Amino acid sequence: MSDETSLGPGREFDLVRVMMSRWGDRARGIGDDATVLSVPTGEQLVVSTDASLEDVHFRRAWLAPAEIGWRATAAALSDLAAMAATPLGILIALTLSERWLDDLGELAEGIAESASAAGASIVGGDLTRGEQLAITITVLGSTAAPMRRDGAHPGDILWVTGQLGGPALAIAAWNEGRQPTPEARARFARPVPRIREAQWLARAGASAGIDISDGLGGDAAHLAAASGVRIAIDADALPRAPGADVSTAQRSGEEYELLVTTRSPLDAAAFQREFNLSLTRIGTVEQGDPGVDLLIGGERVASPTGYDHFSP
Template sequence: MRTDPSIHPRPHDPAPVRLAPGGEFDLIRRFLAGPAPAERPDVRVGPGDDCAVVAGDGIALSTDMSVEGVHFRRDWLAAEEIGWRAAAAALSDLAAVAARPIGILVSLAAPPDDAGDYAARVMAGCREAVESVGGALLGGDLTRSPGPLVIDVTVVGEAPRPALRSGARPGQELWVTGELGGSAAAVEALLAGREPNPAARERFARPRPRVREAQWLHARNIPTALVDLSDGLAGDAAHLSAASGVAMLLAPELIPIHPAARERSKVRSLRRALGGGEDYELCFAAAVGAVGPFHTAFEQAFQVRLSCVGRAGGGDGVWFVDAEGHRRPTGIVGWQHFGGGTP
């Protein structure tokens, strides 16, 4: 049977993108400058046409917007770091369903003064972030903004067997990757006009979406429910609670607090770890004993800490729990853009 090539296009041609003359297209050419992307079977049409065309089994899609003055400030971050953060926040959504990244589409609304080196540097950060997890820059959109700078990133991945938020059951363990609160500590310092701890600043400026870590865990059937920590452990554990119909019981003494977020006040330290947000770690439920056989191998493979922070129980919501099983409210709900959260 004959195959229509318009329906089944050939793999993406890595030749330079050809665009018409014009200032806007000159800037797009700068965005795409550099070594030609390697040919890959999951990208059939890349930048340069009206649509990117991708192939995969269970296409995972998400979008994340970064707005100047809300998500970033220029006096805090370099242009490349602003781009990296915008892409990393979106890529973390792929980690949350254990998807394999295919690429990103970046829509950039830039003030006229940024339509040059600054915009190119922002896009370089976006591109570096997606390539760091094995994805590609697929295209996007460029438009003028009267201000502020806005970066909208759409991620595309493949998830034939996606991890979801809804599989936790009473009695299962609750785990997190990494250490929490470092990004929040950096933001607090910056807001106060202080130079943040270098390690905390790195957590804020160049967060690492746990894409490969999520795929590793999911390939071993460890998580029964999974979410990424973008709004703080308290807020994102509440998503697992709501989706799974169970309570999330946190043991405060087990929560891995980033060294830069620790203070003499345990309450303040916990508030950063549970409500500060933008850690982009993973939080997942697992059957009792499921993590143990893989714990050392995971930490050796990724140089990332893996900590049990509590368990799932009957009821709903997120609670602190003591050794006797007594529950008390955390008093923290996580970051929300429209009120009720911990800034």
């Protein structure tokens, strides 16, 4: 945590010590103004930054502090998965409000668990006092061949990992004053960035890829726009979480599953065996105005395009 790790006095240092004692050797290289890292020879650096704020991305009543830390970190790491990159490390900019001070250790633990599970060390950060809990994670990775959004071509096949709808079901339950099912809750509280799965898909010939953060409809639209293609999604083929209807499955955001296109069919059974995760063919890439159609009972309907944190 740059300056704050040196032996200065003050409460900020005490707070950093709480985190460092949790992290142990899951943190490294912290203590100078900046962190020095090596990018493997022949590979390029892949970077992204992602903020998670209380009452924007989660509510305190919904999650344990360790889950909040895990989720913020997993969300950021998913951007490395979307590029089929291998994680190198993460930097954490943490803004703490007074009422979160006692939860700092648990937050830090969740962050470290999530980073560790993805093979990323904690390599730096910044700690600030503020009005609202904010966890901003910058992820650093590398790859010789990044998977991008703009490589889809007409005739390609569209695939998705896992089952969709769990996070939306969990949020709906909480908003209605109910407890979500354990399965739906886990999909929201402990999402898994599909790091190794993305590398498998890239090796298997993925022409384009994106992670599902805005919802299948929205992210398919991003991929379609970047590639200049039209995407047709077969509603009947969507792999749905238990209890999720088609609308929920295609709107549900923060899934962190992968949406990829390939020129040729994939061995979905081999993928399932390796990762214990489904890989489902859900549509096709077509020529046409960039956008997404949902095919429901043979009929085309324009797909809604996800949600927007700035909308009411």
